[in-house]
Amino acid sequence: MNAVGGLIWAIACFLVVIGPLIFIHEMGHYLVGRWFGVKAEAFSIGFGNEVVGWTDKRGTRWKIATLPLGGYVRFAGDMNPASQPSPEWLSLPAEERRQTFQAKPVWQRFLIVFAGPAVNFLFAFVVIAGVLVAYGEPVTPPVISAVLPHSAAASAGLQVGDRIVSLDGGAVRRFEDVGFYTALHPDMTVQIGLIRAGRALTVPAHMQAETLADKFGNKARIGRLGIYPIRGAMRPVPLIEVPRRSADLVVQSVGTTLTAIGQIIGGERSAKELSGPVGMARVAGEQATLGWFAMVLLMVGISINLGFINLLPIPMLDGGHLLFYIVEAVRRRPVQPQVQEWAFRSGLALLLGLMLFVTFNDLGSTGLWQKLAGLMG
Incomplete structure (x- = not known):
């Protein structure tokens, strides 16, 4: 084209x-x-x-x-x-x-x-x-199956078998929550609550910053912890839980926007990441x-x-x-x-x-x- x-x-x-x-x-x-x-x-x-x-x-x-x-x-x-x-x-x-x-x-x-x-x-x-x-939702237990060498997780002392239960005080329900949260905090220190051999611990981990490019060349600066999950699966969501889960995801999306705006105002994230109609048009064409x-x-x-x-x-x-x-x-x-x-x-x-x-x-x-x-x- x-x-x-x-x-x-x-x-x-x-x-x-x-x-x-x-x-x-x-x-x-x-x-x-x-x-x-x-x-x-x-x-x-x-x-x-x-x-x-x-x-x-x-x-x-x-x-x-x-x-x-x-x-x-x-x-x-x-x-x-x-x-x-x-x-x-x-x-x-x-x-x-x-x-x-x-x-x-x-x-x-x-x-x-x-x-x-x-x-x-x-x-x-x-x-x-x-x-x-x-379609249900992906549900992967927040349990570490591998730690990348020289990663933020390795520096923080995270170990295989650790179950992550909180990030900066916010509850973690599934492994997907970990990736979602850490991606928003590049080059920042996150307090990780975990369970190790039945014992509760809290350890600080300084997220590594990484710039990723998708297949269309769009770049994003994200945080990386450097861990792998155990095997997960798609789980059907009971109808009675659907309204709550849907509302949670909407609120989570708003929270992500608020976090990003706060980081821009605080100088932790570049204002160049702000986009307008031209950027949305480009993304719409790509997603189509x-x-x-x-x-x-x-x-x-x-x-x-x-x-x-x-x-x-x-x-x-x-x-x-x-x-x-x-x-x-x-x-x-x-x-x-x-x-x-x-x-x-x-x-x-x-x-x-x-x-x-x-x-x-x-x-x-x-x-x-x-x-x-x-x-x-």
């Missing part, structure tokens, strides 16, 4: 992945809004000029726009970013005003906004539950070559991250609105419009700056900057 064909393929795969996730996110807002009697004037996938659309019998304009990097539901009366009453809103007839977003009590507005991220988490929960029912199951798992991961990111208390995101509603509920009156306006302008600037930064990272990971430097050299 040539460069142009590869680009078209990546964009198409990105739209296949991100389009449904945007749709279900906005559908969460829309359905809860309708439940509370709020009229939706527009439901858009993407921003910018309308490409195609239609108006339903309730007067909602459903449309697809030119820039498919998000979407929105515009509720009746939602005439400014802060969703504050305006002269236009006050001039509406009483019946119309009752169907507007601003007319609803703060707890209803909170739930309408919260519904978008919640549906993203729900989507991931349902898909993971389906995978657990259909591995089959539909890989694409579904990618959608699960992106859906969880969409839900998480939208809950961050940054103005312009759902979390920013939710923060103002919490303050309003505590104060029993809304935050002043000028404060909200300032906050939303600042939030927009922050998001635009972050978008530029991650796009710069994404383009750099494609080798663009090196190629340009070569042409100018």
Whole structure:
């Protein structure tokens, strides 16, 4: 596949992945809004000029726009970013005003906004539950069968037969938990709780850092302990356990994101690992070559991250609105419009700056900057 064909393929795969996730996110807002009697004037996938659309019998304009990097539901009366009453809103007839977003009590507005991220988490929960029912889960006892020479495990004195029961105080249920946790902590010291010959021990191990590249050339810096497990197997998950296991995996994914963000803020991990739409498009194209199951798992991961990111208390995101509603509920009156306006302008600037930064990272990971430097050299 040539460069142009590869680009078209990546964009198409990105739209296949991100389009449904945007749709279900906005559908969460829309359905809860309708439940509370709020009229939706527009439901858009993407921003910018309308490409195609239609108006339903309730007067909602459903449309697809030119820039498919998000979407929105515009509720009746939602005439400014802060969703504050305006002269236009006050001039509406009483019946119309009752169907507007601003007319609803703060707890209803909170739930309408919260519904978008919640549906993203729900989507991931349902898909993971389906995978657990259909395929089960890998379960390997956290018992060491071999220790690599000169590894972090060897330096820490880990031995064959040791059963790992905790990492930094967090319980370990299966060997897969060990690899998952240590990979997130390259060049860091981890406190390992273990059972050796019936005796409980805690030993520190400094993870070795290793940079791995997948078949597509994507690189990741991970931590390595240097141990091998005993033989494991796929275990069917009893139906009664499926909801809990699915929820655990969603929470674990959010925890991984929080850990990675904390490491970036703390300087333990490079900010170059942050990725944006360009990077997601490239990954979507790569995963599509591995089959539909890989694409579904990618959608699960992106859906969880969409839900998480939208809950961050940054103005312009759902979390920013939710923060103002919490303050309003505590104060029993809304935050002043000028404060909200300032906050939303600042939030927009922050998001635009972050978008530029991650796009710069994404383009750099494609080798663009090196190629340009070569042409100018």
